[in-house]
Amino acid sequence: MTQVPADAANYCYRHPDRQSFVLCQRCGRTICGQCQTPAAVGVHCPECVREARASAPRVQPRVVGSIRSASRGGAPVVTYGLIGVSLLVYLAQVLTGGVVSSAFSYFAPIALTEPWRIVTSMFTHGSVLHILFNMYALYIFGAQLERTLGRARYAALYFISGLGGAAAVTLLSPATPVVGASGAIFGLMAGFFVIARSLGGSNGVQLLVLLGINLAIGFVSPNISWQAHVGGLVVGALVSFLYTKTRHRSKAGLQTAGLVAIGAVCLLIVLGRSAMYLGYP
Structure with a gap:
C-alpha cells in the first residue's frame, strides 16, 4: 500500500510516490510528468483538462493529437x-x-x-x-x-x-x-x-x-x-x-x-x- 509522504505538497496528488516541482496553472496542485497537459500558460492537471474540454469541446488534427498524447505520457x-x-x-x-x-x-x-x-x-x-x-x-x-x-x-x-x-x-x-x-x-x-x-x-x-x-x-x-x-x-x-x-x-x-x-x-x-x-x- 502506498503511503502519502509527510510533505505531500512536493508530490503528485494523483501519484503520491512521485516528486514533482510543477503545479497545475488552474488549481495549483502538484502534478508529475504523466499527469501534465501543456496549456497556453504552464500545464494543467487531468481534472482541469476534463473541465475545460467539457465546457469547450474541439476537434484536433490527428498528428497534433498524437503529439499531445505522447506529451501527456510524461516523455522528456x-x-x-x-x-x-x-x-x-x-x-x-x-x-x-x-x-x-x-x-x-x-x-x-x-x-x-x-x-x-x-x-x-x-x-x-x-x-x-x-x-x-x-x-x-x-x-x-x-x-x-x-x-x-x-x-x-x-x-x-x-x-x-x-x-x-x-x-x-x-x-x-x-x-x-x-x-x-x-x-x-x-x-x-x-x-x-x-x-x-x-x-x-x-x-x-x-x-x-x-x-x-x-x-x-x-x-x-x-x-x-x-x-x-x-x-x-x-x-x-x-x-x-x-x-x-x-x-x-x-x-x-x-x-x-x-x-x-x-x-x-x-x-x-x-x-x-x-x-x-x-x-x-
Missing part, C-alpha cells in the same frame, strides 16, 4: 530533441570535414558579430567520445529534471546555463574556440542537486563527488574547457535556486523576470568582453 521530449539535434549536427560535422565545426564553434572575438554561435556551439562536439559522454549525461540528468521542472523551465535552465558557460569562457579564455554542451550539462547537474535538496531529497553526496571529479578532469586536461564547466555550474545553480523561491504560480512574473535578468547579465558579459577584445570603446 525536450531532452530527446536536444539529443537528436546534437547528433544531427555531429553527423554534419563528420560529413563536411570540419566546415560545420568551424562555422558553429564559439570564441569571444566573434561573439559581437555572430552571437548565434553561443547557441550553435552547444550542439557541436569535438569527438565521438565527447558527444557520447555529453549525451549520456544529458539523458540521465535532463530526463529527470524535465519531468520535475516542466518543459519550459527545464529548457530555460539548459540554455541559460550554456550561456553562463560562454560568459565564463569569454572572461577567462577569450581567444580559445570551444564546442560542446558541457556548460549546459554542468548547469543541469547543479540544478539537479539544488532542486532535489529543495524537495527534501538526500544530501546528494554522490552527485557532489561526480561534479568534483568532472571539474578536476577539466582542470588537468588541456583539451577541456573548465571555464565553461564552472560558468554553467554557477549559473545553473543560480537559476535553480530562483525556481525554488518562485515555485508558486503567483510568483510566475517574478520568476520570468529573474530568468531574463540572469540571461541578460551573462549576455552582457559576453558581448561587452567581445567588444573590449576587438578594441571597441
Whole structure:
C-alpha cells in the first residue's frame, strides 16, 4: 500500500510516490510528468483538462493529437530533441570535414558579430567520445529534471546555463574556440542537486563527488574547457535556486523576470568582453 509522504505538497496528488516541482496553472496542485497537459500558460492537471474540454469541446488534427498524447505520457521530449539535434549536427560535422565545426564553434572575438554561435556551439562536439559522454549525461540528468521542472523551465535552465558557460569562457579564455554542451550539462547537474535538496531529497553526496571529479578532469586536461564547466555550474545553480523561491504560480512574473535578468547579465558579459577584445570603446 502506498503511503502519502509527510510533505505531500512536493508530490503528485494523483501519484503520491512521485516528486514533482510543477503545479497545475488552474488549481495549483502538484502534478508529475504523466499527469501534465501543456496549456497556453504552464500545464494543467487531468481534472482541469476534463473541465475545460467539457465546457469547450474541439476537434484536433490527428498528428497534433498524437503529439499531445505522447506529451501527456510524461516523455522528456525536450531532452530527446536536444539529443537528436546534437547528433544531427555531429553527423554534419563528420560529413563536411570540419566546415560545420568551424562555422558553429564559439570564441569571444566573434561573439559581437555572430552571437548565434553561443547557441550553435552547444550542439557541436569535438569527438565521438565527447558527444557520447555529453549525451549520456544529458539523458540521465535532463530526463529527470524535465519531468520535475516542466518543459519550459527545464529548457530555460539548459540554455541559460550554456550561456553562463560562454560568459565564463569569454572572461577567462577569450581567444580559445570551444564546442560542446558541457556548460549546459554542468548547469543541469547543479540544478539537479539544488532542486532535489529543495524537495527534501538526500544530501546528494554522490552527485557532489561526480561534479568534483568532472571539474578536476577539466582542470588537468588541456583539451577541456573548465571555464565553461564552472560558468554553467554557477549559473545553473543560480537559476535553480530562483525556481525554488518562485515555485508558486503567483510568483510566475517574478520568476520570468529573474530568468531574463540572469540571461541578460551573462549576455552582457559576453558581448561587452567581445567588444573590449576587438578594441571597441
